[in-house]
Amino acid sequence: xxxxxxxxxxxxxxxxxxxxxxxxxxxxxxxxxxxxxxxxxxxxxxxxxxxxxxxxxxxxxxxxxxxxxxxxxxxxxxxxxxxxxxxxxxxxxxxxxxxxxxxxxxxxxxxxxxxxxxxxxxxxxxxxxxxxxxxxxxxxxxxxxxxxxxxxxxxxxxxxxxxxxxxxxxxxxxxxxxxxxxxxxxxxxxxxxxxxxxxxxxxxxxxxxxxxxxxxxxxxxxxxxxxxxxxxxxxxxxxxxxxxxxxxxxxxxxxxxxxxxxxxxxxxxxxxxxxxxxxxxxxxxxxxxxxxxxxxxxxxxxxxxxxxxxxxxxxxxxxxxxxxxxxxxxxxxxxxxxxxxxxxxxxxxxxxxxxxxxxxxxxxxxxxxxxxxxxxxxxxxxxxxxxxxxxxxxxxxxxxxxxxxxxxxxxxxxxxxxxxxxxxxxxxxxxxxxxxxxxxxxxxxxxxxxxxxxxxxxxxxxxxxxxxxxxxxxxxxxxxxxxxxxxxxxxxxxxxxxxxxxxxxxxxxxxxxxxxxxxxxxxxxxxxxxxxxxxxxxxxxxxxxxxxxxxxxxxxxxxxxxxxxxxxxxxxxxxxxxxxxxxxxxxxxxxxxxxxxxxxxxxxxxxxxxxxxxxxxxxxxxxxxxxxxxxxxxxxxxxxxxxxxxxxxxxxxxxxxxxxxxxxxxxxxxxxxxxxxxxxxxxxxxxxxxxxxxxxxxxxxxxxxxxxxxxxxxxxxxxxxxxxxxxxxxxxxxxxxxxxxx
Amino acid sequence: xxxxxxxxxxxxxxxxxxxxxxxxxxxxxxxxxxxxxxxxxxxxxxxxxxxxxxxxxxxxxxxxxxxxxxxxxxxxxxxxxxxxxxxxxxxxxxxxxxxxxxxxxxxxxxxxxxxxxxxxxxxxxxxxxxxxxxxxxxxxxxxxxxxxxxxxxxxxxxxxxxxxxxxxxxxxxxxxxxxxxxxxxxxxx
Numbered sequence: 020x021x022x023x024x025x026x027x028x029x030x031x032x033x034x035x036x037x038x039x040x041x042x043x044x045x046x047x048x049x050x051x052x053x054x055x056x057x058x059x060x061x062x063x064x065x066x067x068x069x070x071x072x073x074x075x076x077x078x079x080x081x082x083x084x085x086x087x088x089x090x091x092x093x094x095x096x097x098x099x100x101x102x103x104x105x106x107x108x109x110x111x112x113x114x115x116x117x118x119x120x121x122x123x124x125x126x127x128x129x130x131x132x133x134x135x136x137x138x139x140x141x142x143x144x145x146x147x148x149x150x151x152x153x154x155x156x157x158x159x160x161x162x163x164x165x166x167x168x169x170x171x172x173x174x175x176x177x178x179x180x181x182x183x184x185x186x187x188x189x190x191x192x193x194x195x196x197x198x199x200x201x202x203x204x205x206x207x208x209x210x211x212x213x214x215x216x217x218x219x220x221x222x223x224x225x226x227x228x229x230x231x232x233x234x235x236x237x238x239x240x241x242x243x244x245x246x247x248x249x250x251x252x253x254x255x256x257x258x259x260x261x262x263x264x265x266x267x268x269x270x271x272x273x274x275x276x277x278x279x280x281x282x283x284x285x286x287x288x289x290x291x292x293x294x295x296x297x298x299x300x301x302x303x304x305x306x307x308x309x310x311x312x313x314x315x316x317x318x319x320x321x322x323x324x325x326x327x328x329x330x331x332x333x334x335x336x337x338x339x340x341x342x343x344x345x346x347x348x349x350x351x352x353x354x355x356x357x358x359x360x361x362x363x364x365x366x367x368x369x370x371x372x373x374x375x376x377x378x379x380x381x382x383x384x385x386x387x388x389x390x391x392x393x394x395x396x397x398x399x400x401x402x403x404x405x406x407x408x409x410x411x412x413x414x415x416x417x418x419x420x421x422x423x424x425x426x427x428x429x430x431x432x433x434x435x436x437x438x439x440x441x442x443x444x445x446x447x448x449x450x451x452x453x454x455x456x457x458x459x460x461x462x463x464x465x466x467x468x469x470x471x472x473x474x475x476x477x478x479x480x481x482x483x484x485x486x487x488x489x490x491x492x493x494x495x496x497x498x499x500x501x502x503x504x505x506x507x508x509x510x511x512x513x514x515x516x517x518x519x520x521x522x523x524x525x526x527x528x529x530x531x532x533x534x535x536x537x538x539x540x541x542x543x544x545x546x547x548x549x550x551x552x553x554x555x556x557x558x559x560x561x562x563x564x565x566x567x568x569x570x571x572x573x574x575x576x577x578x579x580x581x582x583x584x585x586x587x588x589x590x591x592x593x594x595x596x597x598x599x600x601x602x603x604x605x606x607x608x609x610x611x612x613x614x615x616x617x618x619x620x621x622x623x624x625x626x627x628x629x630x631x632x633x634x635x636x637x638x639x640x641x642x643x644x645x646x647x648x649x650x651x652x653x654x655x656x657x658x659x660x661x662x663x664x665x666x667x668x669x670x671x672x673x674x675x676x677x678x679x680x681x682x683x684x685x686x687x688x689x690x691x692x693x694x695x696x697x698x699x700x701x702x703x704x705x706x707x708x709x710x711x712x713x714x715x716x717x718x719x720x721x722x723x724x725x726x727x728x729x730x731x732x733x734x735x736x737x738x739x740x741x742x743x744x745x746x747x748x749x750x751x752x753x754x755x756x757x758x759x760x761x
Numbered sequence: 762x763x764x765x766x767x768x769x770x771x772x773x774x775x776x777x778x779x780x781x782x783x784x785x786x787x788x789x790x791x792x793x794x795x796x797x798x799x800x801x802x803x804x805x806x807x808x809x810x811x812x813x814x815x816x817x818x819x820x821x822x823x824x825x826x827x828x829x830x831x832x833x834x835x836x837x838x839x840x841x842x843x844x845x846x847x848x849x850x851x852x853x854x855x856x857x858x859x860x861x862x863x864x865x866x867x868x869x870x871x872x873x874x875x876x877x878x879x880x881x882x883x884x885x886x887x888x889x890x891x892x893x894x895x896x897x898x899x900x901x902x903x904x905x906x907x908x909x910x911x912x913x914x915x916x917x918x919x920x921x922x923x924x925x926x927x928x929x930x931x932x933x934x935x936x937x938x939x940x941x942x943x944x945x946x947x948x949x950x
Contacts (some may be wrong), residue, residue, distance in 0.1 A: 090885060096871055149879060150872055184879060187885035261890040429814035615906070620913040674907060717909065735904075747904055 072226045078219030079504075080184065080203060081248035083196060083210075086292075086499060087442060090187060091196055092210070092302070094203075097183035098153040100124065104137050106175045116175060120144055125156045146201050147183035154686055155347040180438075186302035192260050193299045194340040195253075195291075195440065195497060207338050209251065209497065212441045216501055219248030236287055237718070247504035253501045254290035259283050262428035262612045263293040266605050269589075271297055274601055275593035280341045281605075283613060284584045286484040288514040291438070291492030292613075293584065296341040307335050343436075343443045346473035347588060350557030350598065351406040351541075352573045353469030356482055359529045361424035363521045367479055369528065371399045372434045379409035381464040386412055400532045404540030404601075406556065408468045415467025416460070423463055424455040429520045430482040431492055432474050437573035438495040440514075444475045469557060480586040482520075483573045486530060487553070487646055489523040491516045520705030537603075544603035544753040545572055545613040546723050549621025549720045553578035554585075554606065556598035556758070563593075568596035572606040582619060583612060601618035601628075604732070607722055608751065627724075637671035638664045638683055652677050656715060656744065659686030668745035675717040675747055682715070691743050698738035699731040699750045707731050707750050715744040722751040729754045 036673050083092040091554055100120065107113045111134045121128045134142045159173045184199050197208020205211035222245030227235040237684070249255045267279040283293035308314055313333045317682070320326040325335045339345070361367040375392035378385050386395065388408045394401070402410035415423055427433065432452060435443050443542040448454035452472040453462040465471040477495060485492045501510040521529075533553035542554045554574020558571040561567045570592055586689050587602045587609070595601055613623075635653070636644040646664050647655050659665075667682045668691075669675060684693060694714045704720055711718040723729050735749035736742050794806075863934040 090882070093873040093882060097875065149874060183879075187882040187884035189886065189888050257890065265891075282945070346809055461886075615911070618911075620911075743902065746902070749904075749907075 023549060026544045033082035034267070035696070045080045047120060051679065051740055070143070070228060072224075072228050074224040074226070076222035076224060076242075076245045077182065077203075078221050078245035079181065079247045080199070081217040081219065081504075083217075084250065084252045085192075085254060085255050087257055087578065088252070089257050091192065091253070091255075092184060092186050094182050094184050097146070097181045098148040098150070099146045099147050099152070099179040099181035100156065100409050101177045101179065102135060102142050103140050103177065104135055104142055105140050106171055107135065108171065112172075112175070112696070113559075116172070117305045117641065119156065119159055123152050123159075124148065128620045141177075146181050150180070155176060164498070165520040174703050178238070189303060189369050189679060190299050191257075191264065192255055192295065193302045193305075194296045194338070194342075195255060195294055196302060197338075197441075198302050198305045208340065208449060209253070212439055213501075214252055214497065216252065217248045219504075220246040222246070224254075224473055249509065250502040250504070250506075251498050252500045252502060254285070255294070256292045258616050259613050260295065260450060261291040262609050264295050264297070266294055266609050267297045270589055270601075270605050274589055274595075276589045276591055276601075278590035279588070280345075280476060280590070281585070281587045282342050282480045284480050284495060285483055286487040286493075286581045286584045287571065289484065289495045290499065290514070291495055291497045292668055293342075294342050294497070296339065298337070301339045306337065307332060308337060309567065310337070313337075334341055339655075340440065340442065341590075343438060343474045344475070346446075346475050347443050347569050347571075347572075347590075348470055348472065348559035349474050349479050350469045350481060350559035350569070350571065352380055352483075352555045352557035352571055352598070353466075354403060354406065354411050354475075355486060355529060355533060355555050355573070356426065356430050357411055358399065358419070358466050358532065359422075359430075359486055359525055360422065361414045361418050362528055363426070363525045364418060364422050366422070367399055367414055372396055372402070373407075373410045373413055375402075375405075375409050378407075379412050382460050384461065386464060400535050403532050404557070406536075406541050408614055411468045412464040415463050418467075419456065420458045420463045423466065426456065426520070427452070427466075429492070429518065430485060430617060431517065432472075432478055432482070436477050436481050436495050438477055439498055442479070446474070470559065471562075473562070476588055479573055480584055481687050482584065483556075483575065484553075484584040485520050486526050487575040487584050488534050490526040492518050492520050492521050521654050530575075530578050530581065533574060537574065538632070541599040542572065542574065542603050544599055544723050544758060545574060545607040545608050545610065546575070547614070548724055549623045550576045550610065551578040551622070552576040552607065552610055553581070553602070553737040556603050558596060558598045567591045570596050570598040570601035572598050574606060574610075576610050576614060577619060582617065583610075583613060585613075595755070597758060600753070600755055602753070603624075603758065604722060604753045631677065633677045635667075635669055635671055635673045635675055637683060638667045638681065639671070640664065643683070643685060646683050653679055653681045654712070656680060656682045656692075658682060658684045658692055659689040661685030668743055669717065674719070676719070678712075679717040680715050680745050682743075692745075693741045694744050695739050696734070696736045696738055696742050696748060699734050699748075700738070704729060704731075704749075704752060709747060711750075716742060717747045719747055719749045720752060721749050723753050728756040 061445045065130075067309050080094040082090055082094075085091055090557065092666065096622065098607070101118075102116065104113075105114075109537040113132075117128060117131045117135050120126060120129055126145060127540065131144065135145065143410065151422045156176060156178070160176060163170045163172050181202055184203070184475055186193075186196065193208075195208050195212035197212075198206055199210050200206045200600060205214035210217065223243045224240055225238035225243075229235050263281050263283055267281055269275065281293070284290060284291055300309055308317070308330070310333075313336075317326060317330055320329055374396045375388055375390075375394035377391045378387045380386075386408060389406070394407045394410075397407060397410065401407075402414075433446050433448070435445055437443075446452055449457055450476075453466060458466075462471060470747075481492060481495055490618075496512050496514075498511055500508050503509050530553050533555055534551055535544075536556070537545050537552045537554050541556045542552075545552050545554050545556075552574055553576065554572055557569075557571040557573070559569050559571075561569065569590050570587055571588040573584070573586045575581040585606050587606045589601045589605070633652070636649045638650060641649065641664050643657055644661055646667075662685065664683045664685060665687050667683045668684075675681075692715070694716065696716065697710045697714055699710060699718075702710060704724065708718050722732075729752040731750045732753050733751040736746075742748065894905075898905075
């Protein structure tokens with residue numbers, strides 16, 4: 020009886036126990052399902068975070084080179100300094116940190132104090148800090164911690180890795196290259212357009228962590244190497260770009276213009292050799308405004324909000340690449356396009372004549388020629404040389420609006436050029452140009468001489484290049500090739516011919532006419548002896564800014580075998596504002612330097628040879644008598660009491676004009692003879708030559724030397740400075756006669 | 762013998778020092794004491810006395826030797842294990858140290874590379890075209906080369922070989938002669 024009772028009791032107990040075990044088991048299984056399946060991903064992530072250390076390895080940003088593989092932009096690792104203001108113990112410590120950072124980083128003390136007073140756990144002080152500065156801060160923290168072990172400086176000042184982009188030539192080609200922001204992303208120019216190629220792909224290091232959450236040895240780590248950013252080789256040539264920038268900087272100083280911009284392009288490929296928009300900015304400090312006028316204007320603004328807004332606008336204006344983002348009225352430069360279209364369509368030929376009376380009636384208005392008394396009867400070439408507006412209105416009307424629009428479109432004025440730079444202006448019908456539908460006789464007439472519509476400088480030079488290269492409209496580009504981090508070419512830009520706009524014959528005819536414009540027409544200030552420069556000047560009044568002008572010149576050289584095209588625009592020059600007076604001499608200077616650099620052989624005409632210097636003979640080692648005999652075509656000046664020539668100025672094989680001065684030294688101890696360089700400004704060629712010879716200096720003529728009505732406007736050595744007797748001074752000449760083209 | 766040695770304590774009653782049993786312990790003890798007694802009384806197991814064989818001196822020695830050897834083996838294995846463990850720890854320590862060194866060298870390399878870039882850029886900016894031109898003109902008094910100072914050499918034209926001296930005609934006739942004589946030889950074969 021007792022046994023059966025106890026057995027029953029045992030059975031009940033066992034059943035209860037079994038149920039409890041079962042429930043617990045079920046609970047465990049349920050919990051397991053929740054952890055493994057329902058919230059599996061979350062716990063997996065937590066476990067990974069707990070066990071693994073995932074470190075991002077940033078990829079180095081690619082380097083930008085010019086066409087000669089000179090570095091224009093390169094990145095290197097640097098440091099970022101931040102502070103934790105919430106950890107300051109007292110004001111004394113706050114002041115100490117502000118002083119340290121201000122002295123080491125050169126930061127503004129007031130700004131630093133404001134940052135240090137913030138109630139925050141992270142305030143960035145400076146990025147792109149170099150190793151030397153970082154070491155100074157670290158050393159100071161160590162010293163202070165050593166002196167006072169309770170010092171929490173190492174918790175207050177933090178140092179993180181960062182990268183720094185170096186631009187060695189500061190503002191050189193700044194509007195093309197662009198710059199990067201604090202996140203190392205391109206903000207303008209090439210840096211923006213090719214950001215993805217330059218950035219590369221970040222790598223990762225996944226390492227195991229120990230119980231103390233610190234990294235375990237490298238055997239437990241897996242590394243996914245970063246793919247370095249690609250390198251870019253530009254078509255920009257450092258030397259060409261330098262000549263262009265140098266001349267345009269000078270142009271702004273000389274003319275007081277608001278802006279000056281220019282492009283040099285390879286006519287056969289569309290490759291941009293040089294491109295600039297002045298004034299520009301320092302790439303190493305893009306947020307600093309460099310224009311003094313703008314700074315003055317900003318200082319006058321009292322309202323802080325407005326000042327901030329205006330500063331931002333000024334910065335955008337400073338970063339703007341006006342050669343592609345701005346539009347302007349091309350003025351008479353556009354006549355080259357009209358004459359090309361008219362010749363191609365047979366509307367005119369070289370024998371077409373027109374009599375300019377000084378004005379022409381278009382619909383209900385009278386359009387005046389810039390020469391009010393009229394040009395008289397002129398041929399087509401003369402019409403272009405004289406930049407005669409009534410003649411071109413007549414040509415436009417003969418061509419008709421359909422054909423005019425056909426060539427306007429064909430030369431690429433209704434579309435973007437698609438140059439590989441950001442922020443290219445987009446032509447808008449009936450806003451920037453007249454659409455075919457809304458083009459009346461007035462619009463056609465004014466458009467025929469380049470007024471009442473706007474184009475961008477890059478569109479204009481592309482069209483002029485098409486005339487130069489036999490009628491092919493090229494797509495301009497600035498990146499020649501993309502290289503991987505080992506220097507292998509992974510992409511090469513091939514020139515793109517968009518279309519054949521005009522025939523080779525027409526292009527050649529127009530090129531010949533444009534050469535005449537420079538040799539005897541309004542573009543004679545762009546003349547360069549030995550190089551057959553072809554071009555056209557332009558002057559246009561700003562559409563919405565009456566009384567302000569843009570003087571421009573577009574051309575190419577050598578005219579018989581064109582290699583480069585050039586466009587120069589001077590925006591709002593003070594005083595003289597004609598393209599022939601203001602822009603053409605600058606184009607001439609640049610062309611002379613660039614063509615010499617590119618080893619284009621000059622071919623002198625007989626008339627040019629008289630102004631070309633002769634080669635000085637070798638006189639060292641000869642007796643004074645022999646030297647005088649050898650250099651009988653020159654004025655020989657003897658310095659010293661010796662019998663034999665020990666040195667000479669200019670040196671043998673130097674180029675000076677026949678009849679120039681050679682100084683021979685017969686005594687090694689004789690002091691060099693120095694003279695004051697005269698001011699040649701405004702002198703004619705013969706006056707300048709006499710003035711130079713009087714002082715014992717030699718002169719070399721540059722610029723417009725094929726005209727009798729020329730005056731000196733610039734000299735290679737500053738007036739009033741000292742130069743050695745016999746040295747050569749280059750004097751630049753230009754004319755103000757018959758170069759108007761309004 | 763033991764009792765003989767401690768007979769001076771025989772007169773003491775040690776039960777007074779034993780812990781006193783509680784009532785249930787006493788009952789349980791009674792139960793335990795009585796039950797086995799009853800079982801023992803019912804069944805007595807057969808006990809046999811097994812005689813232990815007598816060991817010889819040599820065998821005892823042999824056994825002792827074996828035991829010593831065994832101990833030695835254990836000690837040796839322990840030592841080997843200890844050495845291996847130490848080696849492992851040392852290896853790990855060394856690997857960690859090398860790891861740190863690699864990391865440190867990598868950092869040094871990175872810093873040196875950055876410094877190299879910084880200095881190269883500084884150098885590049887110092888020798889920019891503008892600076893070079895300024896220095897050449899203002900400090901060295903140099904003058905830029907002009908286009909007309911360059912002498913261009915025309916290398917265009919067809920490829921041609923020039924034979925030096927007066928040997929050309931002779932060698933040509935010699936070559937012709939040798940060709941004819943070789944032809945004659947070939948024909949005569």
